Structure formats: structure tokens, C-alpha cells
Amino acid sequence: MKSVYFFGNKKADGNADMKNLLGGKGANLAEMTNLGIAVPAGFTITTEVCTYYYQNAQSFPQDLDKQVKLSIKKVEQAMGKKFGDKKDPLLLSVRSGARMSMPGMMETVLNIGLTSKTIPGIIAKTDNSRFVYDAYRRLIMMYADVVMEKSAGIEPQEGHGIRHQLEKILNLYKKEKKYKSDIDLSGEDWKIITEKFKSRIKKVLGGEFPDDPYEQLWGGIKAVFQSWNGKRAISYRRIENIPGEWGTAVNVQAMVFGNTGDLSATGVAFTRNPATGSNQFYGEWLKNAQGEDVVAGIRTPQPLNEATKTTASTHLESLESFLPDIYLELNTIRKNLEQHYRDMQDIEFTIEEGKLWMLQTRTGKRTGGAAITIAVDMVNEKLISKEEGIMRVSPNQIDELLHPRLDIKEEKSAEVVAKGLPAGPGGGVGQVVFTPDDAEAWAKEGKKVILVREETSPEDVHGMHAAEAILTAKGGMTSHAALVARGWGKCCIVGCADLNINYDNKEITIKNTLIKEGDWVSMNGSKGVVYLGQVTLQPADPESNNAYRELMSWADNIRILKVRTNADSPEDSKQAIAFGAEGIGLCRTEHMFFDPKRIMGMRKMILAESEHERRSAVMELLPYQRKDFIGILNTMAGKPVTIRLLDPPLHEFIQLNDIQVKDLANELNVTEQKIRDRIASLHEFNPMLGHRGCRLGIAYPEITEMQARAIFEATADLIGKGINVMPEVMVPLVGTNTEFENQEVIIRNIADTVMKEKKISFHYIIGTMIELPRACLTADEIAEHAEFFSFGTNDLTQTTYGFSRDDIGGFLPGYLEQNIFSKDPFQSLDKAGVGKLISMAVTKGRSVRKNLKIGICGEHGGDPASVEFCHQNGLDYVSCSPFRVPIARFAAAQAAIKYRD
């Protein structure tokens, strides 16, 4: 088995198509090498080795060692240096590289190969002992943290890890020497520091810092594989839905240095603007620095070129003006890479003593708006097809545009307290918290929070996820906070230097303003401005974005699935039409009964002693229901409206406290005891599995009659006015054909009666919600009578798995943690189980009724993966909440492209 893939000297074993095996980074390093771009030579250890490692008690394949040694030979040849050599030693970096980018979630070790034997040679070669000992102390710090502490199985408390201890030693030394910054330290200083570091490591971790280059190398490789199953990585994978089986590759590459002097530099750039999508070279660089300095957001970086300078960066020198030749070379590489990859690239480069080296290229992360602009531009530039353009934008990026923004007028008069870099789009309003744990805890209590940090680190992701928005004092547009927030489409402002954060007191001082924990702030993440207090959030207005409109019109032309919405009111219906809904897939009728004017009728009905009494109580509700349906059907004129008959168990309408019981007893002139008895008799042990759905309409046909009458009278009324309404009556919770047929007879009788009474004829259809396994298993029988199916995937998921959404708190988090479930099946449809039932129901249903209309109206209707599944299974439509309609439309187009014949 080939476990190691070499790249260097314009020739690589791998290429860009081998991401699954080499990871994104490794595949692209190979591809760039093949393109003739100057890439430091190196090799990639495959993801298969990672899989092997975890399947074999964390050991390596037998011949890995041999393959690695062979590859190091090739690297030595390409770079003209020798690993461990006394005179001109090759130094190596060890970096992770998964199939999908997981920024900062795994480990990196740089400067491997610095030992007591090689240091003198490299000092002699560079004549820069300061640089060498600085590099050596960086190696020691990283290695102690990433390899030694972790392999010792020590999990120190925050602020007490070996890295912090070494940092303290450095700070103490600087204080003693009265140095202000790292720049003040000489080579000798750094040498002393490295000795102090090594003795502290021995004391704390109980082992010598390794002085053998190969020992260092294998320690680094192992640490990277180990970090694939680190806490941060697992947590990130869960959020991003990355399977644990994929594993990471390891890239071992010759070091080049951006920090050897003033002709050295390092930088990160995007081939187009990742925030707006505009076609301009956009990036940041730092003179005399290692790459990590830019990414970590510790120093505020300089703009790449003149065109992209902002008011905040206008005073900083651009690479374009400092090293114009190098900039031109880089710009040429930029253009070549974009033409080659046909997508916006995120690149890393290092300039070592005037020579440009490319260290990475990958598809660049971008905001939703940028993704759309880039896709539409590239289609119009004829770089990609419309279909490719659609596939380039994720449904979640569409979602970003749908996110709320701050009210523009209020924003104008709001008090600006700080400005920073606009790292994540949209608006965010919330109460300030200072730790990710607080963010998570407060959010769990239903509070909206803004997470404020000096800078964020991968340890913070859970809090960042929980927060409405993220605000950091440090870091640039490519800092951790910015990358993560953009990936999620979350409002984020970084590099907000005016912030003086005091974690201990939980407060921020900004000049004269004091913001304490719990204070409200509002953020415009698209402009980078922070306001004091609560500014109103306004709904998103994607339609004002030309590129969005163009992309969505392509999507609508391509998609086959129709998209409806779940709406219970004319207002929601209007909103949904604005978002492109083509009908209502689920209009619940029970919410309509909870209005105080109406619930009394419901309660009277529930307490009725005879069918006659019950019928007259139910009929009191008719005028209300008819009005509801007139409103919704009218709003949806020309579009189908699926109305579900009453679904919840009756006890939901009669949950009363003592006073309410008394009042109701007075109102209805019955004894309190009677009410209490009825409440007790309606009690259910498992309401999910109780007397609800069509079981109600069968036990109390008068309810079905009243609702059918309300629907058909509303229909007759509107049809009479020349309005084209298309009601679809949906019987809920059907498990057997006999249940459906029972209700169908009642509904058709009422329809006939209303047509006769109103002397008008109208069209309607009757169908059922398919939300029980048995309905799927006997869908052929049910389809004999039902004219449509609508999958209620919430209930279907509950019954298929045998757990209720209300009762999974005790185990679902643990299930996701332990990878027993890769996803929450209530968020994304379980294809292996629930999906199998759906496929079966579709096949069986259409086997007896070829033109059976089939849709889905559970919450999965707005989940892209579930939409894809619905397309694959030949459904006619999906129905989701109004705000998810554009996402469903778009996901439907992607599915149509993906599964084109």
C-alpha cells in the first residue's frame, strides 16, 4: 500500500482530485507543484494511514517508516539540504490536512529538525543566531504543547498548560531584562530562553525535549493523527457534519521562513474578495514573520494591495508597493490558480529572502453574499456553467442573505461604541458575555448573547455557535473568529482594538464607556460597527441583491420539486409568497382554537355529555374557522392550500389551573368536579401515542364535519367571487385505510351538502398525512382512496425511532458525542430508516394511483439534504417554514443538477 505521496521539483505523486486520500492541503500542494508553481518540497501521509492508526490501537502500518525515509531523501534532493545535517540541515513542518478544511482544529509542528547538532550549522549558514534560536524556541513551545503534554495524557486546566508556563517564563525574562517586545531579544537571549524551556519541560512533563530529528518528526506525525480525535476536532466535525471516518492526512514539508529578515514576509490572500465577492485580489501580509503570525491574528496585518485599502488600513504599506515584482508574480499565480481551479482560492505564501514560495491553495471560504456574487460573476465570465454556479453556493449561504439586519434608521441614530473589521455579515443584537461557557449557558436559557473575546481559539467554538454574534479585540479578516463566523453566516466583528476587556470583572472599557456582562449591544457585521443598546433587527431583504435574484431564477428554472410553505395565517402566507412559496403544504388548524374567544367552544365540546350537546358546541366554532380559511385561501388564490384537520389530543385544550377550573365551572354552569373528572379522564401516559389525529375525528365526527364545512363554505364563498382557490383537505395520523375512508366519507358528504346549499360546484382533493410507519407499509391500501400524501416526517421520525422529541434530552447529546448518531434525525432526515419507509410509501402509493400527489411537510422540508432525498424519491413538493422557502428552492435545484440523467 502506497502510504506516502511526494511532491517537489514541479512533479508530484498526487493531484487535486485525490482529496479523499491526501486531504485538501496535500492534494492542492501536489496540484500546484504539477502546475510548476514554486512549492517547498514535501510529502503527504494518506488519510488511510489515519484510519489504520485508529483501527489498530494507534499504531502505524509496518512499512510506513520506510516510505517516509525514502520521501525525505527526495525532499533533500529537491531542496538541496539534508535532514539532520550538521552543515545545512533541512527543517520540516508537520501539518494536518483533512478532506474538508477544519481551520485550527488540528495540530501543527514547525521547525522540526532543529537539534543541538544542526543548530550550529544553520547559524553558520544564515549568520543569524537570533532567527535560529527564535525558531528553536517556537519548535520547543509547539512541540511541548502539541506532542509531549498530550502524549503524556495530561489535561491541564485552562491557563496552566505547558504552553502557558513557557509563555510565563518568556514574559518574566522580558520583564527582568526590561524588554518591551520580542524584537528586543537577541540570539543569546533566545538561547537562554530555550534552555529554560527545556528544563521546565523536563520538570513538568518528566521527559527530555527530543534532540533527534526523526524522533521530533514521528512525534509530530503522531500528534497530528492524534488530534483528529481531539475534543475540538470532534466538536467542529459535529457542527459541520464531517464524518469521523474520513480521517486526516499529514503533510510533511520543507520549511521556508518569512522571518529571516526584511526581505522575508508571509501572507494570506483570496483571489476574490471573500466578504463581498467582488473580483479583486484581496489579502493580508506581514513583513519578517512566520505564517502563523498572520493567521493567529496576533499582529494586525497589512493590506496586500492599494485597491483594497480601507480607512482603517490606509496608513499600512501594501505588498504591491513594498515588493512590486513579487506582488506581480503573486498576482499572476492568483490568476493562473483561479483559471485552473475555476473557483475563488484562499492562498498562503511565504517570501524567503526575496523568493516567493506558495504554501497552500484551497477553495476560499466566503460569505453567502460573496458566494452568490462569485458564482454569478463566474457564470457571466463564462468560467463556469449555470449549473456549476448553482452548485458553488451552499444552501446555507443562501440562508445568510435571509438573515436579519439592523434597522437602518435606528442604526443611524444609535450610539457607536467601537469599530472593527466586518468579518461576518448581517446584524446581531444581544447581551454581552465573556466566556464560551457563559454564551452556551445563557443561550440555553433563551437569552440572546454576544460573545466578546480578546481573540477566539478553537476551544471557543461551542460558545461561538451559541452566540448571536461574535466580537473580538484582536485578529484580522482571516483570523479564527472571522473564518468560523463566515462559515456559519454569523454576524462577527474582529480586530476591534479599542476594546479593553477585563475578563476578571467581566467588563469592557471603550474609552469612557463601560460595558458590563449582560449589557445589550448591537452589531452590524457587514460594516464592522458596534452600537450600545438594542437596535431593532429587520428581516432580510435578499430580493434587493441582483446576483441573488439571478441565481435564484436559474435555480427555479432547473428545479423539478415544487416548494410550498407551512403557514397558519394570512400574514405567514404573504411572507411565504414573497419568499417564492408555490402553495401551502401544511396549514395547521389547532392553533386557531387557542384564541380566548374560541377556546370556550372547544372546552364546551370537550365537556359535552351527549353527541347533540357536543355538536352544538363545535358548531359555535364554525364562523371563526370559516373566516380563518377565507383569509388563507384568498391570500393563496391560484395556489394549492393543504389544510390539516384537528390533530392534538383534547387535553391540550383543557389544561387548567384551579382558578380556571372555577371560572369554567361558573361559565358552563357545571360542577368543578365534573371538569376535574373530565380532565382526569383525558389524561394520557403518552400523549404522542394517544387519542389524536384522525382518531379524534373518528370518535367525534362532528369535529371533522365542522372543519370540513368551514373549509368548503370558505371555498364556495371565494369561488362565488371568482377567486380561484384550491383546497386540499388533509386527514392526520392515518394508520389504516379504514381510518382514512371513515373520514373521507364524512368530508365528501359535507362537500356535497355545501355545494347543494350554495348552489355552486368547486374542486377539492382529500389526502392524508403519512406520519406513521404503518401508513407507509400500507400506502397502497391508503392510496386507493387518498388523492395525496404529505409526509409528516417529525412524527414519522418519532415513531420509526421510537423516541419523542420532547424526551430525547437525556440521551441525544450523548449519542452525538459518542457518534452513535452522526446527525440529529429531527434536523436532517434519517435516510436509512425513515427514508426507507418514505421510499416504500411513494412506490406503493403510486402503484395504485399513478398521479398521486406527494409532498413532505415536516421540518425536514427546509433541510437541504432532506430536500435532495425528496427529489431523488420523486416527490412533487416540499413544504417548510416561510424563511426556509428560498433554501428549499435552491436545494431543489442542486438536487435536480446532481441527479440529472
Added chain:
Amino acid sequence: MKSVYFFGNKKADGNADMKNLLGGKGANLAEMTNLGIAVPAGFTITTEVCTYYYQNAQSFPQDLDKQVKLSIKKVEQAMGKKFGDKKDPLLLSVRSGARMSMPGMMETVLNIGLTSKTIPGIIAKTDNSRFVYDAYRRLIMMYADVVMEKSAGIEPQEGHGIRHQLEKILNLYKKEKKYKSDIDLSGEDWKIITEKFKSRIKKVLGGEFPDDPYEQLWGGIKAVFQSWNGKRAISYRRIENIPGEWGTAVNVQAMVFGNTGDLSATGVAFTRNPATGSNQFYGEWLKNAQGEDVVAGIRTPQPLNEATKTTASTHLESLESFLPDIYLELNTIRKNLEQHYRDMQDIEFTIEEGKLWMLQTRTGKRTGGAAITIAVDMVNEKLISKEEGIMRVSPNQIDELLHPRLDIKEEKSAEVVAKGLPAGPGGGVGQVVFTPDDAEAWAKEGKKVILVREETSPEDVHGMHAAEAILTAKGGMTSHAALVARGWGKCCIVGCADLNINYDNKEITIKNTLIKEGDWVSMNGSKGVVYLGQVTLQPADPESNNAYRELMSWADNIRILKVRTNADSPEDSKQAIAFGAEGIGLCRTEHMFFDPKRIMGMRKMILAESEHERRSAVMELLPYQRKDFIGILNTMAGKPVTIRLLDPPLHEFIQLNDIQVKDLANELNVTEQKIRDRIASLHEFNPMLGHRGCRLGIAYPEITEMQARAIFEATADLIGKGINVMPEVMVPLVGTNTEFENQEVIIRNIADTVMKEKKISFHYIIGTMIELPRACLTADEIAEHAEFFSFGTNDLTQTTYGFSRDDIGGFLPGYLEQNIFSKDPFQSLDKAGVGKLISMAVTKGRSVRKNLKIGICGEHGGDPASVEFCHQNGLDYVSCSPFRVPIARFAAAQAAIKYRD
């Protein structure tokens, strides 16, 4: 379409194979006719006409009238009489006849054709005006009740119907005339009565009694079809699982009269004894009587022959001695019919002026014991094969033998209060009630009741069903009560003439003894003795019955399915072995925790704050569990024992009142609040769908570890002593392969550890309960690791249908009533839905593991129809409660025969 099938003159259109079309009665009348037996001519209107009638707004096919007229012509020819003729009129009976016998559930009209025109002729012909007017008044009474009152849509209160009113008129007349019995009335008296009847009918029902023979005939035919959907018939069909779609046929037949004088008689007989099965001609007859007099149980009938006389009937004249020639002829017919039908027959005959007419033959109902004896005898007589013998006995009849009997010793010293006919076998002990409604209501409250009635009628079936036993003052062994009770295998004593029942005061006087409602009595239904007070009921002892043992040994040889039992204790296990269980299919472990000594450990565990604390609490339970398993495994030595790990949600173990909370707080030295908080945090909205099953073992692996350790330590202990034990560890409520694999790893680790610790190796297998739809849908994935499946059909039914057994009270009765469900799916497996999932799981499971062991351990395991389904689907075993084991063994044999290649 041929709607009418003629029979008569030794030639019939139909035969015994046409039961579906002609009903049982019609098909057998045709068959007897073809056999050359003297059957009064007649014709059968098919069940298809019944179906047509209900599908076409209760109307008849167009040409039915023509076909009926044609057939009447043939009957006239055969009998030499003319319908409606002035001189020698043909009289007709109209009787129902469904595919399966539904005794007394539908209507009958006799003596049709008596009108003002025909009466004089028939009087002239018979020279017996008394007989003619008696027949006429019978026609009027039946017709008014069955046809006129019902077609008028009147539903009178009990005791106020037209029939009762007419009976009152008759009683009043007798009183006025000082007549003691009907025999005292002359022809003139009866004539006056008929006039009185007709004028009352006109007054009450508003119509004339029809005087046209055809009007009478069509009224009768319609009434029979109408009665198919009468309340009694629907109720009976539900209990007997007879589909409503079958419909009834109508038999129109020439009347013959057993009441024309002393040379006339009528009788009912069985070709073998229906109570014991012994091969003797057994029956009852009445001189000068119509057939209904015997069946209705109004007069105590006489024994058919000398051999079957009992101490109670020794003084009554047998047919054998009164009419020896006729008896011989009848006995010959008996033998012919039994040889022809190869089964015990229930026959009806009438002797009209010394001529024997056969009116019916059908397979005779019999007690379970009789069924077994007859089957085994007939096999030994080489009349039928062993397979046929097995198919002749229903599993429910096997069940009868398993029913409890009165303790023999106690019975000897108990106070006998009455004796009657032993109509239904076994013992019955309960409190006396007097109405079927009371029987039902008391039984619902959990009381055991004895229903005491003068005589029973089809209106009483619901109360008879609810009662432990039935006791009547009137009627014989073929009375309604006797037939119905025998069909159900229920304890029943009839004809207990000493009983003086006072319905108004709800009491019985028996000589000097007064028994009031609610008083306890005990009954020996096999001997016909009633005792005062409560005699202990003893378990059944089927093994003492030779025929049973022989039949079961044939069944065990033939069946393919193995039969295990559900048992949680050594005692139950022993019982089950005695009943033939071949292993334990379900040993629940949760009951073991509710012991007061143990539940504290459970509660400590639930309240534990850390894994460490929880683990130590759980381990306190280890010695108890180990002891449990040693007991069960030892008892089941050599047989497999499937042990299910903990299943119920934790809150079941910590349902405490205020005092218990306080005690527990003291005991554990924690605050009461802490306990209350934990109880609150464990609350679930839908416990069925909550944190239970393997979800517990995954969240709290220490529970699984402890249980696995207890199982394997017990195993090691017994194996060490040379006892062959076969543990099968069952993981409950698995929905995904990942859940199973998580638990499997824990269990196998413990097994390995125990083997090492005990220095012994043992065999075990690990499998899972398949009780969720998702487990069925992904059974192939689960079977990759699971070594056996056991279908938990209770939960699988709950989740497939989406209703819980605890919460169906609100709608299931209505569903059965309205025929939305034909059966309770918790009693008999739903093949169309749940069954489909099971089939799928079997196929998928065996597709990856060819020798996957598969069983069923829900309550369906003891239901014959479900056992058949399991056989069809290739399961290895069924598991059921100990008392159902013989039934399952027998049902398995029947399935094997039915589906033999």
C-alpha cells in the same frame, strides 16, 4: 347470476363444498339431499345476494323474484303441495345460514303461507284445527317481532316489544280461562288468540298482518338479510372474528311439523358426545313439539337413547324406546353422516306423523376435551390422518384443558346448593350478578362474576363473555347458554331447575338458601354442581388426559417452530418446562430490581452525582442479580435462556410520595430537594418514547456492565459445576446498529474479563430485541453484529401504529365497533403492517447472517394466528407466557401442516 339453489327429491343444485356461497346450513342441506337422505325440499338464496343487498341500498338483484318463483315451483313438485293453495297448501320456513354458524344471532320465520285462504284447506286436510291455529299464532308472533316491528324501525325497551305484548295477551287469556298450560288451549282458543294478536299488531305497529303468502315470504327473506347487521350479530362476529363482508344466505324450505300429534316429534343430536367426545349417539328430543322448543330450552327435553341417560334423566322416555324403528333409521343416518363428513355432526330432525325428516347437519361444537378425544379416536379409527386430527382441534380448545378447576378436596367439603347440566367444562368462582350489563360492568372493575339467568338469549352474549361462568335455571345441553359457553370453553351449568330467581330483588332462593347479588359461588362445570362460597381454583392438569398427551406428541413431532417461554423466575421457569417450554425467550430483569432490598441500590444509582458514585451503587446490585441468574439458568439447564438487559426508564424506580422522599433523603443523607429535583429531571412526556432500553445502557454503561457481569459470573459458576447453561444476552430497544455495537463491546469485554477471572470458558451469544420500525428497516446492518433477533411485538405494534397500549381506551372500543379494526392488534399480530416489518427484518437479517436465530417474545407469541405468521416467516421460535406454551406448540403444528410444501 344464479342467486337461488334448489334442493329436494334427492337432487340438489349445491353441495357441502359451497359453504361460502350457500352458508353452512344451505350447503349441508344440499349435501344431505344428494346423499339420498329425506330432507324437506327448499332452496337457498346465496350470500352474494346479501352482499348485493348491502351494497345497493338494501335492494335485491332484478331477477331474484323470478328465480325464487321458479324454485318454489320445484319445491311444490317435490312436496306435492302448492304454496298459497286453498286445499293443500305448502308452508315454508325462512332461516339464515352464514358461512360459519352463528347460533341464534339471526332471524327465523316459520309457518309462512298460512293465510285466511289456506287455513281452511289445511284444517280440512289435517283435521286438526288446534294444530293449524297454533302454527298460525306462532307465525304471527315471529313475524310481528322479526319482520314488522323491525322494519317499522321501532326499537322497544326490553320487555315492551310486540312479542312480549302478544305473550301477555296469551297469558291473560289463559288466566281468564283458568288454563294451566298451552296444551289446554283448543283450536277455537288459538283462533281467538290470533285475532287478538292481529288487532294488537295493527294498533301498535300501524299495519295489517299480511294475508298474502308471497308478502309473508319476502318479508321473512328481507328480515333475515337485515338481521346480518343486527346488533347481536355484529357483537357475536366481533367476538368470533367473523368478517362482516361474508354475509348470510337465506334458506327457504318446506315446513314439516313435529307437533301434529303423538306420532310427531323433534330432536337435536350429536353423532358423538359433545361434552366428553366419547363415541356414543347423544341427543335430546321432544314429543309433539316444534324444533324451536328443544333449542330454546323452554321444555326440558328427553334423552335420545338408553345409553346416555343420566341420574337426572333416568325417568324420561328415550326415542330409542318410544319409536325404536325411527331411532334405528336415525342411527343409520348418524353413521352415514359421520362416515361421509368424517367429523362429529350436530343434526336436527323432525318426525312428522311417523316420517323422519332431516333438517340440518353441521360440524358439531364440542368442548376442548371432546374435540381432542374425538380427533384422537378418529385417527385411531383410521377415519382421519394425524394431520387432520391436529387440524380438527382449535388451539382455543387446547386452552380449555389448561383452564383451572375447583380444588377436589375443598369441593368435597363445600356446600352444594344446586345441581344442573354440565354444559361448559372447568371450574368457575365468582360473585353472583343477574344482568349481562352488570356482568360486564363488574368485570371491568376487575371483579370475577358468575352470570345467573333464567335462560340466556343472544342479547346476553357480552355479559356471558365477561363472566367467569354462566348459570341458568332453564335449558338443556343444547340451549343457547350451553352452546355459547362451550364454544368459548367457559364454565357453564344449565337447567338448574331449583333456582328461583328474583330479578327485581337481585336474589336467588334455592330451597332454604338465599343468594344475593355479590355473594360468592363456585361452580364445577364439568359435573354441573354449584357450591356456596369460594372454592380454590386449581391449575389445569392436561397431562393427565391421555388423548391430550397423544395429540400433543403428534403436534410436537410435526411442528418446526420451537416454543419458549417468557419467565423471570425459577418458579415460572419450572411451570413452563412442565408445559413443554424449550427455553426462555424473554427473561426481564427489571422486575428483579423492585424488591425492597434492591430498589435502594437502584435509587442510589439514580441519585449519584458522578460516574464513580453511580458505579459503586450499581455494583451493590450485582450479588442479587447473579443469584437471580443462577436460579433461572440452573432451572433451564440445557436450554437457551434469553436475558434482556434493563429496559424501563429510570423514573419508574423512583416514584415516591412525600414520606418516601423524606425517608430516602435520610437514608442517603441528601436533601429532599435534591431528590425532588432528580425526579423532576427524569420526568418524561412520553415514557414509552423516552430514555429507556439500550439508551440507558449507553448513557450509563455501568448498568450494562453490572448486568453482564451478573449473567457471566452465574454462567461461569454453573459451568464450573458441570451444568450446561446457554445464556443469550439481549440488548433492548435497538434502533441503529451503532447502538447495538456500543452495548456489544461492553458485554463482550465483561465476558472476556469474567472468563479470565474465573479461569473458565463458556459459550454465550449476544442479540437484540427488534421492537422499533427502524430496527426492522436496518436489520441487515444490525445483524452484522447481532447473533439473534427477538421481535418485541408489543412495542413494535405501538410504534408501527403510533399508539400506546395505555392510551387506546379513548378510541379502540369505537374502532372495533365501527369495524375500523377487525381485531385488537395487541392481541393478534397485525400482518399487513407490523407483519410486513417483521418479514422485512427476517429477510434483511438473514441476508447478512444466514443462521441468524430469530424468535418472537411479545404477547403475540401465544396467539395462534400470530404463531402461524411466525412459522410462515421462518422464525426459529416463539416465546409466550407459561400457560400459553401448549397452545403455541399446537398452533405451530397446525401452521406446519397448513404450509407444508
